[in-house]
Amino acid sequence: MNGFTASLALLGVALLGVGGVYGAARALRSPAEPLPAGPFESGLEPSQHAVSRFHVRWYTVSMLFLAFDMEMVFMYPWTRVISAVGASAVIEMFVFLAVLVAGVLHAWREGALRWT
Amino acid sequence: MDMRARLLRATAARPHVLPVSTPGGTAARLAAERYLRLHDLPLALTPADADLLLVTGPDRSALRPAVDRLWQHLPAPRARAHAPTADAVPGALARCRADLADHTHNGDREGGGRDSGRGHEGHGGGMEMPAGLPMAGTGEDRDGLSLDQLHVSLGPLLADWPSGLTVRMTLQGDVVQEAEPSRQQLGDDGPAPLWAEPWARAAGGEPVTVEEAARRRAAAHLDSLGRLLAVAGWAGAAATARRLRDELLDGTPGAALRPEVRRFARRVGRSRTLYWLTRGMGVLDGERARAAGVSGPAARAGGDVPARYRTWLEDIVGDVDRLGETAPLDPAEEGPRGGGVGERWPSAALVRVLPELLEGAELAAARLIVASLDPDPDELAAAPQEVGIHG
């Protein structure tokens, strides 16, 4: 069984399991008619829809994360060629990471990670 | 025996309970918490997770709409009960569980939530008002950015919260921009609040021993700590605090309690993680506290959240050492939330300082700040309404 078939088959098994849970709930729940409910707001009525643009802090951290994460994907193939390429591979990767960390430190000093 | 009946029996064997405690019902709340703890009935925090709605304490008409709204949102199978006093709790829960297991009874409950306020299928004006609700509007934040604002209230009915207290907040994301506490005018002339009762009796000239007062005060602080630790998400320590509280109220002798209370105080008081997570929050210096009329541990601590919980812990250890003293209580001595001579219901002052402490805090920090002050709902119900706090 090659990796591709195996992963698809496992996905099938997982989805069957999830489908089984939903099927069992559908067969067993009663009343099956959904209850018209509202969001829990400490016993009061909500005064507006909750879905909204969230606080700006998340956006700055997300940008920082994306920048770092995209670059980090390079590290996966890099792990396989360290001894083949030699010392230059290690030096280049860690200089690169040092640049990224310098970026993080700059963002930190600018308050991008300040949460309150 | 069909499948459905079996499922209902399984639900009734371990139902999740949504407890609602009304102001003035601390004794009933304690009885319910003990029952749930000993019988392994999990607490539900929202109606979605609940099978039983248990109202403990006197019937409060001001809270009735909120209780009914919670009940409407409970999915079937469900049951509700009201236990006005501590003695009524076990019976009420047993009755509810029997109701849950009885499928003939549960089958015809489907219509329960029909009148839940609004028509949910878009009967308010089309695109702009889906489900009859407006979208969040924008407003300026402290840095001049225009951000979405949500208007949310904490309370009146929320787990680990002084029930009946409502703090209306304007949130940007999860940052509190504005907070306005209000409490219902309940005009209560009933019995004294459970935690302050020995002091009230002593002031009335009745003989009260130091032991009784120390026991009550230590239990009150453990109750507050249980709430604070639960809000801080430390389930294990919160459970220990509540167990020790119940043991104190049961009259367990001091010698038996002392080692465990000390161990608990050490574990929580010296926890670096808890300190790291709460330091610098809700700073209320002693001078400002006293100016606002705050007395008791919050004023003595004169600092942030850790200062307040450490003051509680010191008081608890001191009080447990005093168990066994038979001298009469001096009614001028400080009660669990302070007071004594100056003010009869010190919890009202704790609510008064809330707005300035909550503004700018995060939602989680706001919960911790309220829990670290822990105004007593019984005292709030008994205290007269004052100017500046809207009903």
Place this chain on the structure above:
Amino acid sequence: MVEAAGWWSLLVAPALLLAGAVLAVAGDALLAARDAGRPRSAVAAARPLLEVPRLLAAQPRRMPAPDRLLWRLGVVTVPVSAVLSVLVIPFGHRTVADLSVGVVWFNAMEVFTWAGLWLAGWGPNAVFSLVGGYRFVAQGLAYELPLMFALITAATGAESLRVGDIVAAQQGLWFAVWMPVAFVVYLAGVSALCFLGPFGYPVGRDIASGVLGETTGADRLLLRAGRWLWLVSGAAMAVPLFLGGGAGPWLPAWAWSSLKTLLVLAVLVWVLRRLPVLRADRYVEFAWVVLIPLAIVQALVPALVVLNR
């Protein structure tokens, strides 16, 4: 050494994962019983399983204007990605598929959960749920990079992304011994993924159980099962990555795998009850300024060792 097993493993692997989750839940119930002063018994340990029939029997709820598609998608993603992650986790000498990019596969599955739980918080259109979803995003932004570095550190030590090679590279000395920082960071990252105990920030009591607050029935069952499945999967993956896989004297490899997994699981379940919830306002800064540089320095160690090998 590690080789792909037959078709039967497609059923056995999820079954083992589920069995591990049941054990973890039972262990957690015993610890809870001790804290609450209840007797500890087999019945006390098994009682949480009553949740399954309870949730299957529950009536569905209809929220005002929910995002039904994303909500459902998010709920399903959490347990499904947990099950998919076991694809590459060896049990003794056997694994479902020993992918040449096994470590990346595990990483990818775990990233699905970060997205899934946020969607589950967004879906119901409720304030506390939404706040919980965003809290999980903050948690992900803080822990995902250190966790990736931990995975990469182990891969660097073996110069391979194949989990079987990583196990083989630990003959003689476990990675946990000379990569302790990566090991601890890995365990913390995996626990953060499970939103249990101190990482229960997105489902905190202070926001009325946040992401879980408005879910009922099968949705709730899947989300709650998903977090325990992930905890077991994380504990099981720690064994090939850091604890030498199925290697050990006397016992067969599968026995060593299960023993080590159960031990890691027991430690996690115990530790997770011992701490208060860690909040974003404290750990985001900590994760970026302390954990990430530490994890990078740790990744340098195997890189230098490999270079001189």
